[in-house]
Amino acid sequence: MDSSNKMQAAVLIKYNQVEWKTVPVPEIRSDQVLVRVGYAGICGSDQHIFSGDFHPRTRVPFIPGHEFAGTVAGVGERVKHFEVGDRVCIDPIIPCGQCAACELEHYPACTSLKLLGVDMDGGFGQFVAADEHMVYKLDDRISERDASLIEVYSIGFHACNRAGLKADDTVAIWGGGRIGHSIAQAARTRTANKIFIIDILEKRLEIARQYYHNVITINPDTQDPVKIIQEHTHNRGVDVAFEAVGHAHETRFAPHPVRACVQSIHGAGTVCVLGLADDPAPIVMKELIWREAKIVASRVSHGEFSEAITHLGKGDLVPDALVTTVMPASDAQKAFNMLQENPDDYLKIVLDLNS
Ligand SMILES: NC(=O)c1ccc[n+]([C@@H]2O[C@H](COP(=O)([O-])OP(=O)(O)OC[C@H]3O[C@@H](n4cnc5c(N)ncnc54)[C@H](O)[C@@H]3O)[C@@H](O)[C@H]2O)c1
Numbered sequence: 001m002d003s004s005n006k007m008q009a010a011v012l013i014k015y016n017q018v019e020w021k022t023v024p025v026p027e028i029r030s031d032q033v034l035v036r037v038g039y040a041g042i043c044g045s046d047q048h049i050f051s052g053d054f055h056p057r058t059r060v061p062f063i064p065g066h067e068f069a070g071t072v073a074g075v076g077e078r079v080k081h082f083e084v085g086d087r088v089c090i091d092p093i094i095p096c097g098q099c100a101a102c103e104l105e106h107y108p109a110c111t112s113l114k115l116l117g118v119d120m121d122g123g124f125g126q127f128v129a130a131d132e133h134m135v136y137k138l139d140d141r142i143s144e145r146d147a148s149l150i151e152v153y154s155i156g157f158h159a160c161n162r163a164g165l166k167a168d169d170t171v172a173i174w175g176g177g178r179i180g181h182s183i184a185q186a187a188r189t190r191t192a193n194k195i196f197i198i199d200i201l202e203k204r205l206e207i208a209r210q211y212y213h214n215v216i217t218i219n220p221d222t223q224d225p226v227k228i229i230q231e232h233t234h235n236r237g238v239d240v241a242f243e244a245v246g247h248a249h250e251t252r253f254a255p256h257p258v259r260a261c262v263q264s265i266h267g268a269g270t271v272c273v274l275g276l277a278d279d280p281a282p283i284v285m286k287e288l289i290w291r292e293a294k295i296v297a298s299r300v301s302h303g304e305f306s307e308a309i310t311h312l313g314k315g316d317l318v319p320d321a322l323v324t325t326v327m328p329a330s331d332a333q334k335a336f337n338m339l340q341e342n343p344d345d346y347l348k349i350v351l352d353l354n355s
């Protein structure tokens with residue numbers, strides 16, 4: 001922040017065009033914290049914002065970024081728990097507080113859920129204003145870069161909580177993308193038992209084999225995942241199957257991922273779905289009912305920031321598996337182009353706001 005209260009930010013000036021430019025530093029209210037952003041991750045929804053898919057929910061000019069962390073640069077007079085210099089990350093979720101789900105304190109299901117960085121300017125600028133209750137202190141052992149992954153990890157931990165994942169459970173994860181890897185790493189903090197990761201992209205399976213212990217990777221274009229899962233679980237099936245695909249490609253050996261999840265679990269097992277596809281997912285109800293299985297949905301997170309911070313601090317997570325590339329935030333346009341042109345080549349691109 002210079003003396004004229006200006007900062008640099010990657011501003012989406014029109015759809016598909018980001019410019020690194022000088023803009024005013026946001027003003028904070030008395031209950032808000034001003035955060036100097038260190039690193040910010042690019043999420044799939046940022047790509048939708050970039051290309052205009054979220055219009056009119058998002059408008060231009062706009063500063064995206066809901067996965068970020070940094071250092072406290074200022075506090076409002078009513079802020080109690082933070083001071084300048086604290087290392088922090090931000091839970092971007094802003095529930096309405098009024099709908100039926102909010103009355104039940106079930107905030108991920110809020111019908112008008114807003115996100116800092118989607119519905120208001122976010123972390124692709126050097127400074128962000130955030131309400132004190134959205135701010136979490138970091139463990140000293142967490143690097144600035146890795147702190148930008150806490151939001152993604154909170155989604156993985158929330159999914160494990162929604163699925164009721166227990167110690168020693170076996171797990172199958174459909175989709176080895178950013179969310180699939182986040183779930184795999186969160187699951188690994190609870191169970192040392194087998195984890196199956198199913199994806200059609202060999203390089204994503206390769207990352208899993210390289211970084212995770214006791215993982216079995218399956219490409220449904222070359223192998224039948226349900227058969228392999230049965231073989232490795234003494235014809236029992238897994239305790240929990242997660243669907244983290246969304247728009248599913250057809251594969252040679254597996255049905256739609258949600259149906260395959262149902263076929264992979266044992267009787268009384270759990271399927272947890274996260275993928276945000278527009279198409280209906282075909283489920284054969286008999287397959288579900290015979291198992292008297294549970295299907296639960298998982299959306300964003302609900303306080304799992306603390307869990308993610310604790311495990312990241314203890315070294316239980318593998319951030320290097322998630323981060324493909326770090327780039328200066330001034331190159332944000334280039335980063336979005338890279339993701340648009342070769343989406344399969346990247347898990348996370350993280351923007352460095354310091355350079
Ligand atoms: N519920 C939530 O809280 C939440 C949060 C973030 C993202 N999402 C959604 O989760 C989904 C995954 O997000 P992501 O960022 O990991 O996306 P991603 O594109 O990085 O990962 C999806 C993966 O699925 C694989 N895939 C495609 N078809 C397949 C098939 N038939 N079988 C197995 N794998 C297949 C792709 O190769 C890819 O690796 C998206 O729909 C996204 O919108 C949900």
Ligand SMILES: [Zn+2]
Pocket residue numbers: 043044045066067
């Ligand atoms: Zn996101």
Ligand SMILES: [Zn+2]
Pocket residue numbers: 095096097098099100101102109110111112113
């Ligand atoms: Zn609400």
